[in-house]
Amino acid sequence: MSSYRPQPRPTRRVIKRKSPNANGGLFTGLVLVGLIGAGIWYFSPSGGSKSLPPVNLGAIADKLPQGINPKTLVVTQRVENPIAGNTASFSGDGGERLDNLARTIVYQGNSVKELAALISPLANNDWEKARLAYSWITxxxxxxxxxxxxxNIDDLRPETVLARGETICSGYSNLYQALAKELGLDVVIIEGFAKGGDVIVGDDPDVNHAWNGVSINGQWYLLDTTWGAGIVNDGKFEAKFNPTYFATPPEQLIVSHFPRESQWQLLSQTYDRQTFDTMPALTPRFFRDGIALVSHKKNNIVAGGDLEVTLRTGSDVQVLAQLMDNNGQPLDKQYTLSQNHRGQVxxxxxxxxxxxxQLLILSKNSQEETYYQAIAYDVTAQGVGQQFPRTYGTFSEKQVRLISPLGRTLPQNQASYFQIQVPGAETVVLVDENRRELIPLNRTGxxxxGSEIISFDNVTVAAQFPGSNQFWSLLEYD
Structure with missing residues (x-):
């Protein structure tokens, strides 16, 4: 006999944050580093359903710290026609091993030469030298x-950075340049404009950040030790090593880093500043999960009371969204509805x-427990929309497509027409929890x-799949 058990509704924990300041970028107060529950409940099979997994909304914005004072920047020689290397050759092989090796190097002095002497014997080639230097600094x-x-910019010479153990982006890039040169590598400092989640910038609209280029076997690779070191959370630095910003593919780094000199884009077709400024904020997750923009390819969107954004993803990718208000505070989950059906999101x-x-779009694969930000849009709404039904984890996992009704609230004592696509389901029902009654919908493929007159509150739509008599909650109406 099939069964359905009432389930506790998801709760949320919201960590209050500072309001953004004038220099705080998009929303300095948006930290959200895995601390917004967004319904972090787990429903075992005996209980009926799983809610959505945790949402890391600040790895969401990946809170990328920035800051530059050109007066402290070490100016390097211009490189004629730098050739981009194949970053695919620097994928996982050896990277994690070298990162772990770098963690074992203990040095508390202020000599770049001494630090290089500790690193050099551990490296077998230029790639390993470049990676070990990146990993040790970060x-x-x-x-x-x-x-x-x-x-209040302090001395940012490499020796001072080593002695203090902290710095801003100019100091990071100065130290990487000095250390890589001591290891026998050709390296440059690249200055330009960067945009990301938690932006700490100066007043110059053209230069607010510095990063590096390093030559390995005659080809150039881009890296950013500042962004690789951690995030800024509520005005405090949190160490969070990120290997993504070593040998980052140029076509990926350009979405967040715009160099003053176009040659350091390392692209065959370079971007102009206007194109860079109008792109949505894309994180490495966007590229890792094979996401493609279909409907909205620019950052600023003007909408009425509601908005629909279309994407494409890989088959193993799940997507959800979070709407943020003008103060960087997350709105109720039911102001967004994400549907991934056969790669069309x-x-x-x-x-x-x-x-x-701000509309944040997050993604994860089936092996992960947490969603991370992939895309951010700035939206100007000119109207008022209606909230959506509450969805559960099974809705996303089974790639369910809700066609109607899309509104959160159903009219009482009136007929509502339900149409929903649930791949692989044997039965889909409406649940009257008060009377413990299951109302089946008609199946075509x-x-x-089904058209039903609703005379009870909190209508749950649940599905039964082959091999189990248990019904799993998909979504819930008021």
């Missing part, structure tokens, strides 16, 4: 948030009132339909 040098925020957003918002 694991041992902290980002100096007060210096970046107050613009539709993200719907509804706005509680006219105004400015994997589409289930």
């Amino acid at each position: 694991h041992n040098i902290a980002y100096d948030v007060p210096m970046a925020e107050t613009r 539709t993200v719907n957003a509804a706005f509680p009132q006219p105004g400015d918002y 994997d589409i289930f339909t």
Whole structure:
């Protein structure tokens, strides 16, 4: 006999954050480093359903610290026609081993030469030297948030950075250049404009960040030790090693780093500043999960009371969205509805009132427990929309497509027409929890339909799949 058990509704834990300041970028207060529950409940098979897994909304914005004072930047020679290397050759092989090896190097002095002498015997080639230098710096040098925020720039020479153990981006790039040169590598400092989640910048609209280029076997690779070292969370630096920013493919780094000299884009077709400025904020997750923009390819969107964004993803990728208000605070989950059906993703957003918002789109694969930000859009809403039904984890996992009704609230004592596509389901029902009654919908292939007069609250739509008598909650209406 089939069964359905009432389930506790997801709760949320919201960590309050500072409001953004004038120099805080998109929303300095948005930290969200894995601390927004967004319904972090797990429903075992005996309980019926799983909710959505945790959402890391600040790895969401990947809170990338920045800051530059050109006066402290070590200027390097211009390289004629630098040739981009094949970053695919620097994928996982050896990277993790070298990162772990770098963690074992203990050095508390202030000599670049002495540090290089510790690293050099551990490296077998230039690639390993470049990676070990990146990994040691990102694991041992902290980002100096007060210096970046107050613009009270201290001595950023490599020796001083080593002695203090903290710096801003100019100091990071200075140290990497000095250490890599001591290891026998050709390296440059690249200055330009960077955009990301937690942006700590100066007043110059053209130059607010510095990173590096390193030559390995005659070809050039891009890296950013500042962004590889950690994140800024509520005005405090949190060490969070990120290997993504070593030998980052040029076509990926350009979405967040725009060099002053176009040759350091390392692209056959270079971007102009206008193109860079109008691109949505894309993180490494966007590329890793094979996401493609279909409907909205520019950052700024003007919408009415609701918005629909279309994407494509790989088959093993799950997507959800989070709407943020103008103060960087997350809105109720039911202001967004994400549907991934056979690689075609539709993200719907509804706005509680006219105004400015940010729409964050997050992704994960089936092996992960947490969603991370892939895309961010700035949205100006000119109307008011209706909230969507609450969805559960099974809705996303089974790639369910809700056709109607899309509104959160169903009219009482009136007929509502239900149409929902649930791949692989044997039965889809409406659940009257008060009377413990299951109302089946009609099945045509994997589409289930039915017109029902609703006279009870909290209508749950649940599905039964082959091999089990248990019904799993998909979504819930008020």
